Amino acid sequence: MSDHHTPRLLRPETLTALGIIVAAAAFLAPTTTLRPISALLPAVMLGGLIVLSVLLLIADQRKASAGEDAVSMTRSPKRVIGAFGLILGYALATDLLGFYPSTAASIPLVAWLFGYRNPLGLAVATVIVVGTIWLIFDFGMSQDFPTGLLWKE
Amino acid sequence: MYSDLLNALPEVVGLTNFAAVVIGVIAGIVVGAMPGLSATMAISVLVPFTFGLEPLVALGLMAGIYNGAMYGGAIPAVLLRIPGTPAAVATTFDGYPMAQKGEGGFALQVAVVSSAIGGIASAFALMLLAPPLSKVTLLFGPSEVFWVAVFGLASIIFLLGGNPVKGLISACFGVFVSVVGSDPIYGSDRFTFGQLELLDGINIVILLVGLYALPPVIDLLETPLKTDGVNSSKLGTEPIWRTLPRMFRFWKTWIRSSIIGIWIGILPGAGGSMAAFMSYNEARRASKTPDTWGNGEPEGVAASETANNADTASALIPALTLGIPGTAVAAVMLGGLLVHGLQPGPMLFRDNPDVVFGFMWQFLFGAILLILLGGSLATNSFARLLNLPRPLLGSVIIVLMLIGVYSIHGRMFDVYLMLGFGAIGWVMDKLKFPLPPVVLGLILGGFAEENLRLALRIGRGDWLVLFSNTTSLILVALTVAVIVGPLIKRRFVNKRAQETAG
Numbered sequence: 001m002s003d004h005h006t007p008r009l010l011r012p013e014t015l016t017a018l019g020i021i022v023a024a025a026a027f028l029a030p031t032t033t034l035r036p037i038s039a040l041l042p043a044v045m046l047g048g049l050i051v052l053s054v055l056l057l058i059a060d061q062r063k064a065s066a067g068e069d070a071v072s073m074t075r076s077p078k079r080v081i082g083a084f085g086l087i088l089g090y091a092l093a094t095d096l097l098g099f100y101p102s103t104a105a106s107i108p109l110v111a112w113l114f115g116y117r118n119p120l121g122l123a124v125a126t127v128i129v130v131g132t133i134w135l136i137f138d139f140g141m142s143q144d145f146p147t148g149l150l151w152k153e
Numbered sequence: 154m155y156s157d158l159l160n161a162l163p164e165v166v167g168l169t170n171f172a173a174v175v176i177g178v179i180a181g182i183v184v185g186a187m188p189g190l191s192a193t194m195a196i197s198v199l200v201p202f203t204f205g206l207e208p209l210v211a212l213g214l215m216a217g218i219y220n221g222a223m224y225g226g227a228i229p230a231v232l233l234r235i236p237g238t239p240a241a242v243a244t245t246f247d248g249y250p251m252a253q254k255g256e257g258g259f260a261l262q263v264a265v266v267s268s269a270i271g272g273i274a275s276a277f278a279l280m281l282l283a284p285p286l287s288k289v290t291l292l293f294g295p296s297e298v299f300w301v302a303v304f305g306l307a308s309i310i311f312l313l314g315g316n317p318v319k320g321l322i323s324a325c326f327g328v329f330v331s332v333v334g335s336d337p338i339y340g341s342d343r344f345t346f347g348q349l350e351l352l353d354g355i356n357i358v359i360l361l362v363g364l365y366a367l368p369p370v371i372d373l374l375e376t377p378l379k380t381d382g383v384n385s386s387k388l389g390t391e392p393i394w395r396t397l398p399r400m401f402r403f404w405k406t407w408i409r410s411s412i413i414g415i416w417i418g419i420l421p422g423a424g425g426s427m428a429a430f431m432s433y434n435e436a437r438r439a440s441k442t443p444d445t446w447g448n449g450e451p452e453g454v455a456a457s458e459t460a461n462n463a464d465t466a467s468a469l470i471p472a473l474t475l476g477i478p479g480t481a482v483a484a485v486m487l488g489g490l491l492v493h494g495l496q497p498g499p500m501l502f503r504d505n506p507d508v509v510f511g512f513m514w515q516f517l518f519g520a521i522l523l524i525l526l527g528g529s530l531a532t533n534s535f536a537r538l539l540n541l542p543r544p545l546l547g548s549v550i551i552v553l554m555l556i557g558v559y560s561i562h563g564r565m566f567d568v569y570l571m572l573g574f575g576a577i578g579w580v581m582d583k584l585k586f587p588l589p590p591v592v593l594g595l596i597l598g599g600f601a602e603e604n605l606r607l608a609l610r611i612g613r614g615d616w617l618v619l620f621s622n623t624t625s626l627i628l629v630a631l632t633v634a635v636i637v638g639p640l641i642k643r644r645f646v647n648k649r650a651q652e653t654a655g
Contacts, residue, residue, distance in 0.1 A: 013584055020322065027329070027344060034343065037609075038336045041602045042343060045329040052322045059318070073583045076375055083374040084579075087367070087551055088572060094555065095565045107548045114374045114544035125545050129552065141205065143560055 008061065011070040017057035024049040079114070086110050098148030104130050157502075158280060161510035164209065165518070173210040174515050177217015178522045184218065185225020187546065190369060191238050192222035193481045197365040198550065200489045201358045201557030208493040208508050213515045215489050219482055220519035223425060223462045224268035224527050227454070231260045240425030240461035243433040247446065247453030260454050262396050265527040267407060267455040271462030272520025274411035275418065279466040279473075280513045282419075283502075286474040290499035295608040296619045298498070300628035302601035305477035308635045309593050317639075319586045326577075327594020328601075330355050337603055350566045357488040357595055359558055359567050363574025364591060365485060366554050368582045373547040393524070403455040406436045410456045414463025418480070419470050425461040425480065432460030462523075466516040473497055473509060476597060484592040491596065498600075 008014070024046045031039040031046070064070070074080045086109070093102035107129055108122040116122065137143040164170060184195040195218050203211030226238030231248035244264060251260035293301065306328075310320035333344045334354030345351040410432040417428035436456035437446045446453050468483040476498040478484040487497045495501055501509050558571045581588060605619075612618025620626060 012580075016580060016584060030344060034336075034341060035339060037606065038339055038341055038343065041598070041605075042329060042332045045325045045332070045598075048325045049322060049329070052318050052325065055318050056322065071584055073580075074375060079375045080371060080579075083371045083547075084576065087370075087575075090551060091555065091565070091568050091572060094568075103552050107545075107552065110374070110548035110551065111542065111545040114547065116542040116544040118542075121542070121545070125549070129549055133552070133556065137556065137560075143556075144563060145556075146559070146565060 006070040008064045011060055011064060012073050013060040013071060014057055014064075017053040017060065020053040021050050021057075024053070082113065086113070094146050094148075096148055096150050098151065099145035100130065100134075101148075103133070155280075155284060157506040158284070158510045158513065161507050162514055164507060165213075165511045165514040169207070170209050170213050170511070170515070171518070173206075173213030174217045174518050175522060175526070177214040178221040178519050178526050179217075180214070181218035181221020181223075182225035182228075182527055183221075185222035185238050185241075186228040187225075187541065190373075190546075190550075192219050193365050193485050194369050195222060196482060196485045196489065197358075197361040198553055198557060200361060200485070200492060201561055203489065204492060204561065208495065208505075209511045209515070211489065211493060212508070212512045213519075215486055216512060216515040217519045217522070219465050219486070220268075220272050220462065220516065220523055221527070223272070223465055224265055224458065224523055226461075227264035227268070227458055228261060231257055231264065231454070238425070240429050240464070241457070242426055243429040243457035243461075244454055246433065246457075247448070247450045250447070250449035251451065251454070254449050256449065256451075258391065259396055259399075260451065262391075262393050263400055263403075263451045263454045264458040265523055266393075266397070266400055267403070267410075267458040268462040268527070269520050269523040270407045271411050271414050271459035272465060272523060273517060274459075275415055275463045275466035276513060276517035276520055278415045278463075279470055279516060280510075282467075283470050283474050283509075283513070286470065287499050287502035290474055291503060293499060293624065294622075295604040295611065296621070297624045297628060299601050299604040299608055299619065300625050300632065301475055301477075301498075302597040302604065304628050304632045304635065305471075305475060305597050306590065306593060306601075307632045308477060310587075310590050316585070319584070320590050323581065323586050323588065323590035324594040327591035327596075328598035329594075330360060330591075331595045331598030332602065337599070338606055348566075350562075350564065354599075355570070355595075356561055356567070357491055357592070358561055359571045360574050360595055361485055361488050361592065362554050362558055363571040364578035364581075364588050365481075366550065367572070367575025368579040370547050370550050370554070371579055373543045373550075376543075400451075400455070403452055405439070406452055406456050407459050409435060409439070410459035411463045414460035415467040417460070418464035418467030425464045428460040428464040429457040432456045462520065466513070466520075469512075469516075473501060473512075474499060476600065478589065478593065481589045481592075484589045484596070487596050488592060496600070497596070 028043065028046045028050075031043045086106070090102060090106040090110075093106070104126060107126045111122055111125070138145070180195065181192060184190045184192065196215050199214060199218065203214065222238060223240060226236055226241030227244045227248065230236045230241040230244040231252050234245045234249040236242045236245055248260045248264065251257060290301070306324050310317060310324050331354070333351055335341070335352055336343055342352065413432045413435065414425075414428040417431065433453060433456045436452060437443050440446065440450075440452065442450075464480070465482075468478065468480045469486065472478040472483040472487055476487065476496075478487055490497050490501070495505055495508060554571070555568055558567050559565065561567055578588065581591075608618055609616070612621070620629065
């Protein structure tokens with residue numbers, strides 16, 4: 001995927017620099033309520049982040065002016081967004097439905113969606129992984145896992 | 154000085170501690186053999202699982218993984234020309250042509266023996282050099298410790314090369330994360346926004362798993378890599394004891410590459426891949442038949458594999474004595490020490506000699522075990538790992554990440570925090586922001602702040618106390634040199650390039 005036509009303000013490095021500036025400025029506000037010695041290190045770091053991000057922004061915009069291509073973040077954005085979405089979905093499902101049901105569903109789902117489509121292999125892998133987790137962590141180490149907010153209520 | 158080293162030995166050879174090293178080496182080879190997974194990632198995922206373990210057991214696992222993964226990277230490098238770890242790139246130059254000629258098994262045996270020799274040399278360097286250095290650093294007071302922390306941050310940022318602005322942003326981010334939570338002196342909340350979960354600060358493991366484990370998992374799912382078709386018939390493997398005599402001619406390369414690897418390991422910011430490349434080039438230059446290199450010369454495999462393993466334990470010399478890691482893995486290992494309440498730095502040698510010296514022995518045993526566990530029979534089995542489907546592997550790692558992070562405090566808040574750091578880590582990874590300064594910033598940020606404030610209290614608020622003795626001034630000078638040196642060098646190189654072009 002060529003990023004040759006990426007608008008100047010939508011270049012990944014520029015967006016990142018702008019994001020850091022906004023976030024650092026937002027975090028800088030609470031330092032005014034702290035004692036000066038407690039605020040010193042965070043304020044210096046946040047100030048540093050702002051200054052450095054401005055430098056990064058300028059450098060990236062200079063590259064844009066010189067006609068340099070923007071950094072390519074990914075060759076398949078759909079797969080990356082899908083991967084992040086599924087991982088977040090797995091965490092939310094664990095929180096709401098509990099660890100074991102979510103894990104038993106997520107392992108084959110993620111593997112199947114990303115290209116491994118052998119039903120027997122998926123079933124065997126899921127049973128082995130979930131079984132081993134139960135055996136080691138639940139049975140062997142008495143580790144508690146989320147039971148699911150839905151069932152609690 | 155070395156009596157503590159001998160005193161630590163009996164505990165290390167105990168069954169549990171020894172078993173931890175064995176398991177670590179096997180796990181490390183498995184991880185290293187899978188392209189896309191690295192020792193850094195494996196140790197990041199492992200660290201939360203070690204909470205309930207004795208420190209030496211946990212450290213034994215880490216030492217084993219580090220040693221094993223450095224060799225494991227050679228397996229796909231030789232068989233598929235895909236380096237399992239970045240440090241194995243130079244191994245592909247001659248390892249893959251050897252496999253094409255049906256000598257893949259011999260290439261892997263050269264790799265495992267050379268890796269073990271490099272690892273053993275590196276462990277001895279750690280044992281010999283770290284104790285005297287720690288004696289010196291034990292004399293440091295708060296202001297010197299503060300400057301050591303500043304020097305550590307500066308060295309990793311500016312010696313990493315690449316873009317110093319990005320390195321500085323990474324470090325500032327890491328230090329900022331270290332200040333979240335209660336103020337260490339007054340107890341006032343900083344950036345907790347009413348979240349009780351943040352009062353104790355952000356656990357380093359959450360950051361490590363997010364930064365180092367999530368981005369490779371996304372890469373595993375993003376890029377469908379076909380790695381099937383590896384079977385033992387392509388290897389042409391003989392028993393390792395029969396092939397050993399053919400390797401003795403590499404003895405000069407083993408010595409040279411070990412020295413290069415150890416030296417590179419001690420330098421902050423360099424790492425195994427630089428050691429392997431430098432060693433390969435030197436060995437080729439010293440060879441009587443440089444023309445055969447690149448076409449399946451076993452000595453090339455020996456050079457790169459010796460150096461990338463010689464870099465392992467030596468990277469821990471500055472890490473354990475000063476709290477300054479030489480590589481990303483060493484930075485993650487410092488995190489592993491912290492979760493067990495062991496603060497890297499001079500005090501570690503005084504307060505926990507059994508643990509720190511035991512850790513050194515574990516590195517030595519891990520390197521020796523490589524020959525036994527990574528020998529011919531095991532190499533055939535490990536080669537089959539390349540046939541594992543990557544999406545399945547990715548989904549299993551996601552589950553392990555969630556379990557590890559959740560088990561720290563038994564709450565989902567940490568999992569969401571880890572995912573946040575993972576997203577940041579992925580962006581940083583793609584935009585080539587270095588990750589080690591973030592970890593180092595988190596480790597050294599709190600450490601620097603605590604010692605700065607202690608020094609100021611001793612000096613009754615006078616900032617000149619930070620410059621009041623010779624050691625502090627030397628450390629300030631070293632910090633300035635580390636920052637200014639690369640800038641001057643870059644300007645000099647640019648000027649020379651312009652002159653050449655002109």
